[in-house]
Amino acid sequence: MGFSIETFLMNYVLYFIVPCFLISMTLYLIRLIKGPTIPDMVLATACIAYDACFFMCMLSIYFRNAYLILAAFCLALWAFILDLYVAKYLEARELGE
Amino acid sequence: MSSMVLELNYVLFFIGITLTTIGAIFDVIASIGLLRFPEFYVRLHAATIGSIGGAVVPIIGVAILALSCTFLGPQRFFIFGCSIVIAMIIFFVAPVGSHAIARAAYRSRTVVPKYVVHDELRRVRG
Amino acid sequence: MILLNEVLLVYSLIVTTILTYMVVMTRDLVRAVILSACQSIFFSIALYCILAIDIVLVYLPVAVGIYSVVFLYAIRKTEHLEKPVVGSHKVVALIVAVGAILVVALIVHSIMSGLTGWTPSKIIRPLARFIISRTINYYEPEFWTSSPEAITATVWDYRGLDTFFEITVFYGAIVGCLALFRFIEVIFKEKLREVEKLPKELGLSLITKTVCRVVFALISIIAINIAIHGHLTPGGGFQGGATYVIGPLLIMVALSQYFLRRIGYEERKLILLRSLGLIAIALVALIPALLGGFVFQNQYKPWSPYIGYPPYVDNVWISGSIFLFNVFDAIAVATGFCLIFLVLSIPEEYFKKLLEVKP
Numbered sequence: 001m002g003f004s005i006e007t008f009l010m011n012y013v014l015y016f017i018v019p020c021f022l023i024s025m026t027l028y029l030i031r032l033i034k035g036p037t038i039p040d041m042v043l044a045t046a047c048i049a050y051d052a053c054f055f056m057c058m059l060s061i062y063f064r065n066a067y068l069i070l071a072a073f074c075l076a077l078w079a080f081i082l083d084l085y086v087a088k089y090l091e092a093r094e095l096g097e
Numbered sequence: 098m099s100s101m102v103l104e105l106n107y108v109l110f111f112i113g114i115t116l117t118t119i120g121a122i123f124d125v126i127a128s129i130g131l132l133r134f135p136e137f138y139v140r141l142h143a144a145t146i147g148s149i150g151g152a153v154v155p156i157i158g159v160a161i162l163a164l165s166c167t168f169l170g171p172q173r174f175f176i177f178g179c180s181i182v183i184a185m186i187i188f189f190v191a192p193v194g195s196h197a198i199a200r201a202a203y204r205s206r207t208v209v210p211k212y213v214v215h216d217e218l219r220r221v222r223g
Numbered sequence: 224m225i226l227l228n229e230v231l232l233v234y235s236l237i238v239t240t241i242l243t244y245m246v247v248m249t250r251d252l253v254r255a256v257i258l259s260a261c262q263s264i265f266f267s268i269a270l271y272c273i274l275a276i277d278i279v280l281v282y283l284p285v286a287v288g289i290y291s292v293v294f295l296y297a298i299r300k301t302e303h304l305e306k307p308v309v310g311s312h313k314v315v316a317l318i319v320a321v322g323a324i325l326v327v328a329l330i331v332h333s334i335m336s337g338l339t340g341w342t343p344s345k346i347i348r349p350l351a352r353f354i355i356s357r358t359i360n361y362y363e364p365e366f367w368t369s370s371p372e373a374i375t376a377t378v379w380d381y382r383g384l385d386t387f388f389e390i391t392v393f394y395g396a397i398v399g400c401l402a403l404f405r406f407i408e409v410i411f412k413e414k415l416r417e418v419e420k421l422p423k424e425l426g427l428s429l430i431t432k433t434v435c436r437v438v439f440a441l442i443s444i445i446a447i448n449i450a451i452h453g454h455l456t457p458g459g460g461f462q463g464g465a466t467y468v469i470g471p472l473l474i475m476v477a478l479s480q481y482f483l484r485r486i487g488y489e490e491r492k493l494i495l496l497r498s499l500g501l502i503a504i505a506l507v508a509l510i511p512a513l514l515g516g517f518v519f520q521n522q523y524k525p526w527s528p529y530i531g532y533p534p535y536v537d538n539v540w541i542s543g544s545i546f547l548f549n550v551f552d553a554i555a556v557a558t559g560f561c562l563i564f565l566v567l568s569i570p571e572e573y574f575k576k577l578l579e580v581k582p
Contacts, residue, residue, distance in 0.1 A: 005110055006168050012114065014227050020121035022234060024151065027128035029238065031140075032261060033245065039137050039202040041257045043144045045264075046194055047131070050152035050187055051124065052264050055231065056271055057159045057180050062227055063274065066172035067456050069179045070449065071271055071279045075264070076186045077442055078288050078469050080194030082260050084476050087201035087427060089253065089295050096480030096568030097425050186441065193434045197427055 013058065025051055042086050049079035106165040113162025120155025127151050137208045141195055148191040156184040228272040235269040238262075244320055248313065252303045256294045260287050276457035277374050280449060281465055288469045289560070292476070296567065354381060368521055369534035370454040370542035378459065379548045383508070383519035390552070394501065397559045401494075404566045408490070410573050415484065425479035435477035442470040450553035454542040460549040464556025471561050480568045490565060493558045500555030507547045521545065 025048060032044035056072035088095065127147030134140045160180035163173045202208045203218070210216065242262035246255045263286035267279045308316075333339060357366045358376045368376040378386050426432060449456075450463025474483050511520035516529030521543045523531035532543030 005106065005166060009110075009162070009166065014225065017117055017121050018227060018230070020125055024121075024124040024128035024147070027125075027132055028147075031128075031131045032258070037137060037202075037208050038253055038257065039198050039208060040140065041254060042198050043137075043140060043195065044131065045257055045261045046191065047127070047144055047147040047151070048261060049264055050148045050191065052268055053183060053187065054120070054152050054155050054159070055268060057156050057176075057183065059228070059231075059271065060176060061159065061163055061166060061169070064169055064172075065274075066169075066175040066179075068271070068274070068276055069176055069183075070457060071267070071276055071283070072183055073179065073186075073445060074280060074283050074466060075267070076183045076190070077438060077445065078284065078473075079187075080190045080197075081288055081469065081473060081476075082257065082291055083194035083198045084427065084431065084473070085292050085295050086253070086257070087197040088476055089299060090201040090205045090207055092205065092299075094568070094570050095292070095296050095299075096475050096483075097570070186438075189434060190438065193431055197431050200428060 010062070013062065017058070021051055021054065038086060038090070042083055045082060046079060049075060053079070106167060109161050109165035113158045113160075113165065116158025117155045117162065118158075120151055120158060123147075123154065124151030136210070136212055137202060138199070138210050139212060141199055144195060145192075148195075149188065152191075153184045153188050156180050156187070160184070232269055232272040235265045235272070238265045239269065240324065248308070248316060250305050250307060252298050252305065253295070256291055256298070259294075260291050263287050263290075277459065277462065280458055280462040284465045284469050288472065289465075292472065292564075293567075300571070364522070365525055368542065368545065369540075370545050372454055372456065374457070375453050375459045375545055375549070376542075379545045380519070380521045387508070387519075390501070390504065390555070393556070393559065397497075397562060400563055400566065404569070406577060407566075407569055407573060410576055411569055414573070415481070425481070427477050431477045435473050439470045439474055442473070443467060446470070446553070446557070450549055451546075453549035454545045455540065460552025461556055463549070463553035464560065467553070467557040468560035468564070472564055475564060475568055480565070483565070488561060488565060490562060493562045493565070497555050497558040497562065500551045500558065503551040504548060504555065507544050507551065519544075 028044045028048050028051070032041050032048070035041040035044060053072045053076050056075065057069060060066060060068040060072075123146055127143050127150065130143030131140055131147065134143055157180070160177045163169070163176040163180065166173055169176070203210070239262055242258050242265065246258045246262065249255050249258065263282065266286075267282050270279050270282065335342065353366075354377060355373055357363060358368050358373045359371045360367045368380040370376040370380075446463045446467035448463075449458035449466055450460055453459035453463070471483055471488055474486075508519050511527075511529045511531075512518045514529045516524070516527040516531075520527065520529055521532060522534065523529070532547075533541065534543055535541055
């Protein structure tokens, strides 16, 4: 059996998938820093957060430890909360109303 | 590769790798789009591809990939279940976030739409 | 040989530095808040790469969920643009930042390569070896804590007194916050009675309201999971409490705070729950001392007559007092944070009414 899932996965992940996601994270960052308005920056932050969730899931396989995936759970549940806060701020209303 | 037996593990592995690769390509396309589109309301379309095609699809790919990795032992079912749930959470939650920020940006006139042919909402609301 | 976690660590730390510099130097404060939230996400990736999951579980809710809302709330009450920075000051700031990073890098490099006479030791310290080999060890039960999670064992058993001081600091902060808002109930109760039916204009749109109700349930379940499993998986009391509070915060932002008070989150109930949690923590810590052992004792030790908390109950692994500490600390922290946000969300006009001087 000349084909091992483990070595192929580690090589392929390291040399193809992670550079793709790192490139897209850098481009999202450029939009975050450049963004002329505030909603642009919020959109870029949301996309960065969802990419970070993917990184955490991939790394839990890479480190061969299943408990690491709880952090991705937490990030996914409130990655959208900054959008709501800024929406409330832009509509110029009180925090609790 | 010619000595590869058609086992379930290899089938799942290749499905997982395909989905993850599709996700990576979508993410790069979305980030290029987010940089090059001219206005906030047009960039929302690129952000949709980035958050759903670029995050939900690769996490489902990672879930199916984890099922095939026998070197993990029984932990792989835990990673599979958690990844599917995370993908579903992002699938429900990401559109709500962009809806909220787009609505607030339109109603507070923070971003005035320029590339628009007919604005029905403005005609109704005044 | 390239290691994936080192590549990600270097990348996220570089981005964190750049974003921190921009947070300090930008003029618009709302941009600073959004950049700071993004910087927290990158820093959590960096912490994840060195496998410190407990810290990530605290850092994410506090830095992304709680900091942003507190700063946005404060900016809303004041101005959102600072004074413009003179051009020469910007150049000086950039030079100072880059110079500081280079100096620190030079010092670290010279220490690690041995230019000074001392290099840090590369073997595991005896204290770390002691803790890791004895948190769960059936052959040497004099020092074990019966919890396979070394961080929770260190927090609640090996150095329990430090955690006690942290809880005291948090308690003092909440007491101070509640003291600032002490007479507000008298005036605010009338408004609460007025808001009988929830009008549709409060809160955000219908789509947001529907999804926030579902996400609130999910957040509560995850928070209880993190708190109760603290002795087996990464997590614990403070992580569970900080995760839980994002739920009511979401309800307060999307539906209004009147809805939150109607479903049962009132100040008196939360103060009662918090006090019960803190009393329970104090009891769990003091009962061994009353029965002959020492404070914060977990398992049986040969030199103290207290028999110790049981490591398992009916085949469920509980690790003695660590489970009880986690549950009560989660209750105390979650209700404490909820109190702060309930009290901060009272609109400003009631304070102005309270503070006006009568002739």
